[in-house]
Amino acid sequence: MAALRRRVLAAAAAGGGLLLGWALATGDERLYVAAVMPVLRAVPPEAAHGLALRAAACGLLPSGRPDSPILEVHVFGQRFCNPVGLAAGFDKHGEAVDGLYKMGFGFVEVGTVTPQPQEGNPKPRVFRLAEDEAVINRYGFNSHGHAAVERRLRARQQTQLRLTEAGMPLGINLGKNKSSADAAADYVAGVRTLGPLADYLVVNVSSPNTPGLRDLQGRAELHSLLTKVLAERDVLPCERKPAVLVKIAPDLSAQDKQDIASVVCEVRPGGRAVAEGAGRAHLSPPSLAELSSASMAGPAEAASCAGAVGSEERRGEERQGGHLPRRCGAPAGSWRQPAGGLGQGKAAHAAARARARAPQVGVDGLIISNTTVSRPGGLRGRQRAEPGGLSGTPLRELSTQTVRDMYALTRGRVPIVGVGGVSSGRDALEKIRAGASLVQMYTALVYRGPPAVAAVKRELEELLREQGFKSVAEAVGADHR
Numbered sequence: 226m227a228a229l230r231r232r233v234l235a236a237a238a239a240g241g242g243l244l245l246g247w248a249l250a251t252g253d254e255r256l257y258v259a260a261v262m263p264v265l266r267a268v269p270p271e272a273a274h275g276l277a278l279r280a281a282a283c284g285l286l287p288s289g290r291p292d293s294p295i296l297e298v299h300v301f302g303q304r305f306c307n308p309v310g311l312a313a314g315f316d317k318h319g320e321a322v323d324g325l326y327k328m329g330f331g332f333v334e335v336g337t338v339t340p341q342p343q344e345g346n347p348k349p350r351v352f353r354l355a356e357d358e359a360v361i362n363r364y365g366f367n368s369h370g371h372a373a374v375e376r377r378l379r380a381r382q383q384t385q386l387r388l389t390e391a392g393m394p395l396g397i398n399l400g401k402n403k404s405s406a407d408a409a410a411d412y413v414a415g416v417r418t419l420g421p422l423a424d425y426l427v428v429n430v431s432s433p434n435t436p437g438l439r440d441l442q443g444r445a446e447l448h449s450l451l452t453k454v455l456a457e458r459d460v461l462p463c464e465r466k467p468a469v470l471v472k473i474a475p476d477l478s479a480q481d482k483q484d485i486a487s488v489v490c491e492v493r494p495g496g497r498a499v500a501e502g503a504g505r506a507h508l509s510p511p512s513l514a515e516l517s518s519a520s521m522a523g524p525a526e527a528a529s530c531a532g533a534v535g536s537e538e539r540r541g542e543e544r545q546g547g548h549l550p551r552r553c554g555a556p557a558g559s560w561r562q563p564a565g566g567l568g569q570g571k572a573a574h575a576a577a578r579a580r581a582r583a584p585q586v587g588v589d590g591l592i593i594s595n596t597t598v599s600r601p602g603g604l605r606g607r608q609r610a611e612p613g614g615l616s617g618t619p620l621r622e623l624s625t626q627t628v629r630d631m632y633a634l635t636r637g638r639v640p641i642v643g644v645g646g647v648s649s650g651r652d653a654l655e656k657i658r659a660g661a662s663l664v665q666m667y668t669a670l671v672y673r674g675p676p677a678v679a680a681v682k683r684e685l686e687e688l689l690r691e692q693g694f695k696s697v698a699e700a701v702g703a704d705h706r
């Protein structure tokens with residue numbers, strides 16, 4: 226009897242193993258949701274995340290398929306082969322970047338990285354709210370620090386250059402150390418150390434788990450911080466500088482949003498704010514009340530923010546689909562050399578010099594949003610009262626509304642990355658129609674696993690066609706027209 230039970234158990238385990246192997250190899254969505262993810266959720270959240278990251282680093286996750294041209298996006302002077310990226314926090318230390326691209330993401334964001342290594346908050350610090358398809362985390366920027374992440378990313382710099390060329394740019398998300406007395410110096414150090422390895426940098430001023438961090442979203446604080454960050458970005462010894470994006474919280478008042486819109490439209494490199502007077506009057510964003518009646522697509526209105534947020538040169542590149550590598554293209558060891566000195570042709574050289582003389586632009590984009598400290602009604606997860614930032618399905622509407630507000634306040638001239646509760650193509654398109662040019666996901670991976678990436682892209686493509694859009698760009702901000 227005991228022998229029979231052992232044989233039945235062994236057969237069941239073998240069958241389960243085969244099923245799991247099949248799911249892992251093929252990336253079958255239903256098998257992942259029904260079999261793989263529940264097994265992984267039997268493991269405590271932080272340990273499960275560690276396993277997933279290791280699997281990605283070893284290339285054990287299913288590969289994505291080539292993307293349809295309808296999904297291609299041109300933004301920040303970059304080509305993205307699809308608009309679905311991996312949000313910050315999943316690969317904080319840059320340990321599994323290549324495996325993560327293999328899953329089908331159009332871009333990957335590493336970080337948040339702090340200058341010095343730090344432990345973050347005591348464990349447990351991540352909680353699943355399975356009933357709500359949500360997560361609460363209070364990691365508090367556990368980070369290996371700039372030097373370790375720089376080493377790791379430098380070791381795969383050539384690989385990243387090829388990925389970027391193929392339409393899969395890399396973002397690096399910057400933060401500050403908990404004990405730092407000078408937040409701006411921490412971000413500036415991040416620009417200097419990690420900027421040369423990034424296609425875009427993120428000034429993360431919205432994580433709820435570092436005391437005082439979100440105060441940096443205030444008008445004066447943000448203006449001062451971004452002025453310093455942009456000044457540092459502009460002196461990076463790269464032919465093409467990384468774009469600078471600001472990641473904001475979803476828990477902002479109407480006044481906060483107006484202030485942020487003003488700052489991202491105003492801040493110019495080298496500490497020069499846009500002059501007072503006529504220009505300034507044009508730049509001040511409308512109030513939220515004005516927005517409800519205003520059309521955001523009119524050329525006269527659109528001009529109001531255009532001078533501040535993007536040179537026509539760059540916008541032209543984006544429109545024409547032109548693509549120039551942003552990152553320092555120098556091989557490891559000589560990366561401080563401008564790429565123009567690396568034996569390019571004369572024409573490319575002259576073009577690089579012309580670009581260097583052209584006026585630099587300010588903030589390149591917004592990432593909306595980080596996790597929320599609010600607790601929307603109706604949460605069912607037992608651990609819903611744990612302190613920290615809430616992500617996943619219950620964040621979706623709040624973050625989409627913030628995308629909508631910021632798109633309107635910036636007159637659609639500041640590209641937006643929409644993040645928060647994206648788990649389907651419908652969610653992605655909702656954010657795109659509200660004003661996002663790209664989207665990111667994190668929490669959906671906890672519940673649906675890697676196949677969620679392919680599913681979001683497939684559904685998004687179907688919906689774009691159904692709604693008569695020929696490209697993602699055509700759908701951006703469609704709800705405002």
Ligand SMILES: Cc1cc2nc3c(=O)[nH]c(=O)nc-3n(C[C@H](O)[C@H](O)[C@H](O)COP(=O)(O)O)c2cc1C
Nearest residue numbers: 312313314337362594595616617645646666667668
């Ligand atoms: C466990 C966890 C850790 C995170 N860590 C970071 C981080 O280090 N930096 C950051 O900017 N955002 C971080 N985020 C926020 C995500 O990047 C994203 O903005 C948020 O989770 C909303 O997206 P989602 O609903 O798809 O998860 C984290 C989110 C989670 C769930």
